Amino acid sequence: AMVATRAVEERGTAQQVDVAVVGAGFAGLYLLHRLRKAGFSTVALEEAGDVGGTWYWNRYPGARCDIQTIDYSYTFDPGLETAWTWSEKYATQPEILRYLGFVADRYDLRRDIRFKTKVTEARWDETAERWLITTDNGEAVSCRHYIMATGCLSAPKPPEIDGVKDFKGEVYFTGRWPHGGVNLAGKRVAVIGTGSSAIQSIPLIAEQAAHLTVFQRTPNFALPAHNGPAPSERMSLLQSDRAAYREQARQSMAGVPYPQQMAVSWQLSDAERRARFEEAWGKGDLVYILTQLWADQAVDVEGNKLICDLIREKISAAVKDPETAAALMPHDHPFGAKRPCLDTNYYATYNRPNVTLVNLRQEPIKAISTGGIATGKRSFDIDVIVFATGFDAMTGAIRAVHPITGRGGKSLTDVWAQGPQTYLGLTVAGFPNFFMITGPGSPSVLSNMAVSIEQHVDWVVDRLAALRDAGFTTMEPTETAQAGWNRHMADCSMLTLHRLANTWYTGANVPGKVQGLMPYTGGVGPYRSICDEVVSRGMLGFKLS
Numbered sequence: 104a105m106v107a108t109r110a111v112e113e114r115g116t117a118q119q120v121d122v123a124v125v126g127a128g129f130a131g132l133y134l135l136h137r138l139r140k141a142g143f144s145t146v147a148l149e150e151a152g153d154v155g156g157t158w159y160w161n162r163y164p165g166a167r168c169d170i171q172t173i174d175y176s177y178t179f180d181p182g183l184e185t186a187w188t189w190s191e192k193y194a195t196q197p198e199i200l201r202y203l204g205f206v207a208d209r210y211d212l213r214r215d216i217r218f219k220t221k222v223t224e225a226r227w228d229e230t231a232e233r234w235l236i237t238t239d240n241g242e243a244v245s246c247r248h249y250i251m252a253t254g255c256l257s258a259p260k261p262p263e264i265d266g267v268k269d270f271k272g273e274v275y276f277t278g279r280w281p282h283g284g285v286n287l288a289g290k291r292v293a294v295i296g297t298g299s300s301a302i303q304s305i306p307l308i309a310e311q312a313a314h315l316t317v318f319q320r321t322p323n324f325a326l327p328a329h330n331g332p333a334p335s336e337r338m339s340l341l342q343s344d345r346a347a348y349r350e351q352a353r354q355s356m357a358g359v360p361y362p363q364q365m366a367v368s369w370q371l372s373d374a375e376r377r378a379r380f381e382e383a384w385g386k387g388d389l390v391y392i393l394t395q396l397w398a399d400q401a402v403d404v405e406g407n408k409l410i411c412d413l414i415r416e417k418i419s420a421a422v423k424d425p426e427t428a429a430a431l432m433p434h435d436h437p438f439g440a441k442r443p444c445l446d447t448n449y450y451a452t453y454n455r456p457n458v459t460l461v462n463l464r465q466e467p468i469k470a471i472s473t474g475g476i477a478t479g480k481r482s483f484d485i486d487v488i489v490f491a492t493g494f495d496a497m498t499g500a501i502r503a504v505h506p507i508t509g510r511g512g513k514s515l516t517d518v519w520a521q522g523p524q525t526y527l528g529l530t531v532a533g534f535p536n537f538f539m540i541t542g543p544g545s546p547s548v549l550s551n552m553a554v555s556i557e558q559h560v561d562w563v564v565d566r567l568a569a570l571r572d573a574g575f576t577t578m579e580p581t582e583t584a585q586a587g588w589n590r591h592m593a594d595c596s597m598l599t600l601h602r603l604a605n606t607w608y609t610g611a612n613v614p615g616k617v618q619g620l621m622p623y624t625g626g627v628g629p630y631r632s633i634c635d636e637v638v639s640r641g642m643l644g645f646k647l648s
């Protein structure tokens with residue numbers, strides 16, 4: 104009774120809306136637009152000072168998308184599509200941020216966004232059947248529905264290296280890069296990490312710095328970006344029938360309009376395989392090389408190893424020093440089981456005289472001291488440390504809102520103690536009217552996120568409108584449906600090779616995090632059909648009240 108009274112009191116002073124959205128990135132912006140059009144009152148709460156999400160925070164040198172930008176765009180409004188022209192095949196972070204700002208202006212979204220406002224807690228009030236959202240800045244929000252559009256890669260991972268606090272030089276995180284940029288000229292710079300963020304920034308840092316030392320724990324596969332104008336054959340496909348092109352993306356496995364590859368590796372001769380590989384390598388297209396070489400590349404270790412060998416040959420050819428080349432070659436995971444990176448001068452950068460690669464597998468970092476970094480073998484005098492150490496992915500930003508309290512006082516942290524439990528990656532049993540955009544259990548990061556975000560937002564907003572129009576106030580998945588989805592997730596995870604790599608997809612990059620493949624591996628098109636079937640079968644697996 105105490106809790107109920109307190110909730111009612113707080114509601115008295117809280118901002119009242121139908122739907123509260125957390126996040127104003129790709130997902131939050133489209134949510135605001137759709138919710139308004141569906142007649143809901145809404146507010147978005149955003150920690151950052153402006154819109155953009157990923158593209159607001161990740162301002163490190165070289166930051167770009169790795170899905171071709173004509174595909175990594177909103178598709179909900181044909182007018183928007185023709186009002187914006189991308190200047191490159193892979194747009195830079197500033198251009199993508201301008202695009203998201205353009206979208207915010209076009210639909211007048213900023214008036215419903217509270218910036219510099221971090222959501223700290225959320226509680227379901229069973230009597231009022233409303234969520235109460237607490238923030239670190241200004242009034243709480245009372246809402247019927249609570250949607251987390253908080254991003255899969257938005258909570259930076261702490262570096263977990265002793266002595267960072269003692270370091271007297273400058274420290275930067277790629278995911279929190281200063282807005283004014285950083286002057287690295289003449290400085291001795293260390294980059295820790297060799298994931299996508301590092302691989303994009305290292306070539307540009309090397310051009311500025313007096314010396315760059317890269318501390319690598321695990322090498323990644325990187326493929327040439329061959330950036331430039333959008334490829335003319337893709338552009339003409341898009342322009343000849345925009346609707347069909349977009350529809351093919353929605354029905355595809357990865358959210359990019361490519362067909363399912365049918366030829367199996369052992370049906371092809373060595374020469375045919377090499378020719379396919381060289382053609383793909385020349386295209387500079389991550390999704391193409393991940394899906395179009397042969398049908399067994401992502402599901403069978405033998406079919407996959409053929410590609411690993413071919414890429415390792417390329418690394419060997421690109422890097423002059425054989426020891427450095429060997430250290431840069433991944434051997435610990437199948438190609439594609441970990442997100443591969445796009446390379447613009449990455450491997451070539453190791454041929455520069457001012458760049459040193461330190462292989463942490465042979466000499467782990469012992470400590471960071473006031474003036475540098477020491478491994479078991481050497482110490483390096485350093486002026487600037489750049490942490491490109493990644494994110495507490497997929498669940499980090501959701502769990503950072505703590506507690507999220509559902510029915511019966513249950514906290515999401517407790518419900519997820521053994522890993523995320525969801526129905527469709529969208530909802531959680533015991534948490535009525537709570538939704539996640541690209542949550543764990545959905546294709547999310549294994550897809551073109553623009554396509555997956557639009558699909559989730561459309562599904563959620565359409566459900567909320569249908570619920571309202573039918574006179575219901577709450578929806579929530581059943582425990583049975585959730586258990587069934589988790590079983591299906593586990594079954595699908597056995598089909599691909601993702602389970603064979605320790606990655607941020609599995610939680611392996613964060614010490615102490617529960618291990619398990621978090622994204623759904625069944626593909627974007629099949630997943631969409633399942634979500635649609637749930638609806639056409641009378642909201643199968645949901646309780647409405």
Ligand code: FAD
Nearest residue numbers: 126128129130150156157168169170221222253254257552
């Ligand atoms: P985000 O853009 O992460 O936005 C979430 C927002 O929620 C953030 O602004 C954050 O501040 C806010 N937030 C989180 N928690 C709270 C809280 N408690 N209170 C208030 N606000 C909160 N995907 C692709 O498909 N293709 C690509 O090429 C691609 N490139 C990428 C490049 C980089 C450098 C990174 C890091 C990711 C990339 N991604 C890419 C993935 C990218 O995250 C998604 O494509 C997309 O931008 C996610 O949009 P979102 O709105 O879901 O989340």
Ligand code: N01
Nearest residue numbers: 167168169262296297298299300301320321442491492493
């Ligand atoms: O992060 P990551 P990211 N000591 O986790 C190392 C998207 N994205 O920001 O592998 C030493 O991939 C860690 O080593 P290891 C994309 O989906 C896209 O680069 O754990 N090293 C790893 O090398 C991407 O996959 C783009 O052994 C430590 C690195 O840091 C995702 O975001 C650009 C360490 C982290 O790599 C994340 O990418 C950027 C430690 N204590 C991001 N801790 C595009 O190109 C971590 N590492 C579109």
